[in-house]
Amino acid sequence: MKYLKPWWSDGGGLLHLTILLSLAELHLDLDLDLYLLLPPPTRLWDELLLASGPTSSAYALSPFPASGVWGRADQLHPKGREPDPAAESAGRLLREVRALGVPFIPRTRVDAWLVHSVAAGDADGAHGLLGAAAAAASAGGVGASVDDSSQAAPGDGGDPRAAASSPLDAGEEEKAPAEPTAQVLDAAASQENEVLGERHQEVGHSSQNEENEQRVSAQEKKLQLKNEDAREAADKPDWEAEKTTESRNERSLNGTDTAFSLEDLFQLLSSQPENSLEGLLLGDTPPVSINDGMNSTHNVNFSQAISHDVNLHEAMLLCPDNTFRRDPVARTSQPPQEPFLHLNSHTNSEQTLPGTNWTGFLPLVGNQIHLTSEDLLHDLDINIFDEISLMSLATEEGFDPMEVPQLFQEPDSDSGLSLNSSHNSTSVTKSNSSHSMCEGGATGSSSDLESLSHHDLEGAVGGYYPEPNKLCHVDHRSDSGFHGDFAFQHLFHNHTYHLQPSGLESTSNSFSRYGKSQKIRGRCLNDTDRNLSRDERRAKALHIPFSVDEIVRMPVESFNNMLSRHYLTDLQMSLIRDIRRRGKNKVAAQNCRKRKLDIILNLEDDVCNLQAKKEILKRERAQYNKAINILKQKLHNLYRDIFSRLRDDEGRPVNPNQYTLQCSQDGSVLIVPKELMAPGHRKENQKGKTK
DNA sequence: ACCACGTGTCATCTA
């Protein structure tokens, strides 16, 4: 899992769309629909392209005509390629939509979106982005898929309406004509359900109103059932509730799920009076009957809905005319064309800021999106959201790194991180809890940050609740409602970096904490986070502006210069130094072990070589001994032969026991009596006797 | 459950 963080500054308003991209999917899924709003070319593009690979169908629709960059993401590479007609068509559509102020939403096959921050007082800008994004998504052709766009674009002459007819729209949507841009604008103007009826009249589908009513009724039933499930889950212990959730997930995957869905939320939103979103978010709204389009209706409290994992994006994408529906059959039949929106209710707390009228854009989206059970498969890792929230802070204006440790502070570290959007029993974004969610009561807590809080960040300055406008979070887990400070009560645990004077922790503590974090990491982190080292996640959490690799590998001078060039808090500085120390030591330990291993291997080789030499020497020794014995035997035989032939002066045989043979330097051989072979005199005696 | 191995980390030593 890897997330990219596009941004878009719209007329002074700043809105962050933090996107979680399953880059693994990018690699695996050739039918990926990826539309991003990014100001290319940026490093993000490189990352995206690098991650997505040449086979992915990532599209980028730049909201900036001035950038002149439109087209497929892989064609937006700084190297520069010719944009394909489909992308140009989509770009023209987007420009038109943007010029008309129609909402636009990037249709992205992502694990999750996070509408992070909308600058206060710039509601128009925010609406422009979000609305435009929604419109683009509704246009379908823009966000459908590469194939879709490429099929529609070449001949449409840039007509956005052509692109607006999404092949993805299946079922009832296929009955409805493609919604032209003008109608998108109408949808933008319509912020209440009643407007939707007008829109349907315009398109000549008055009968849809009746259908809508039927769907509303069905959704009401559905939500009623869901509320019952929620109540049941609330009464059950955690593990049982979890089982219930899993069971529900399974049902959802089978297409029979009646879990609270996007349309539920959207209907709820649409049914709310204008400017009531804030009230909704505060959880002070009465239950609303919602039809899920599947013959069930539910009374849903908005706070409950939010807490039940309803994504704001999802809400944005919902069609207020209730034409939105889920079509598992169509999804399975056309998997590549299915919109793949994994949505979560991570909203920016700034939505409650004055001047940000979220209700203005939410109902603007007059698009039809049918969620698929596949959507539910893509869980959102809570850790990512944790980090997204933090990273988003870093990009916002007025971000103070000093706040980071304070952000980590949370009164109840065991309450579980509520970023676990998929842990609620009625989550529409069903998550695969097997790999993204923690088990147990503290489910959803970010192991990453939890490791920080529980293991490394303890003792840091705290007691501070982050400013609401700095965070974006919805507690999907809470069944108790949607409180005004919901976004901050569960977002951060005691995620504080433990700063000691030495920057180090005692061995025992660090060991125990390390072990705990390892366990938590293994249980809670998704694949990407699991691949991240602890320091990497720490650095990410503290917004260290350097990569761990840089910190570790950088030469000392460069490292010091780097530290001096950037304003870093003591906390960050301490973490950086710790990261560098640990990284260096890690490399040193690896080198040391490698050396040790090499030494051992060399010694083993030496032992083998020496043993081989020893064997050779043994064999040589044996051979030499054998040769010596042969020579001795020969010499002995020679002696016997010589003495057998020797005769004394009287002609008698010479006794070899009494005489011996001596070779002189001149080659002559002497016969010397043994008793005369005294040291120092033998030579002379021998010579004299021989003579 | 036990063991071997690899790895990260810390404390300490060394150049």
Added chain:
DNA sequence: TTTAGATGACACGTG
């Protein structure tokens, strides 16, 4: 004296 590197020891994960 400071510092980066080396290394022993410990804890943990994994097969």
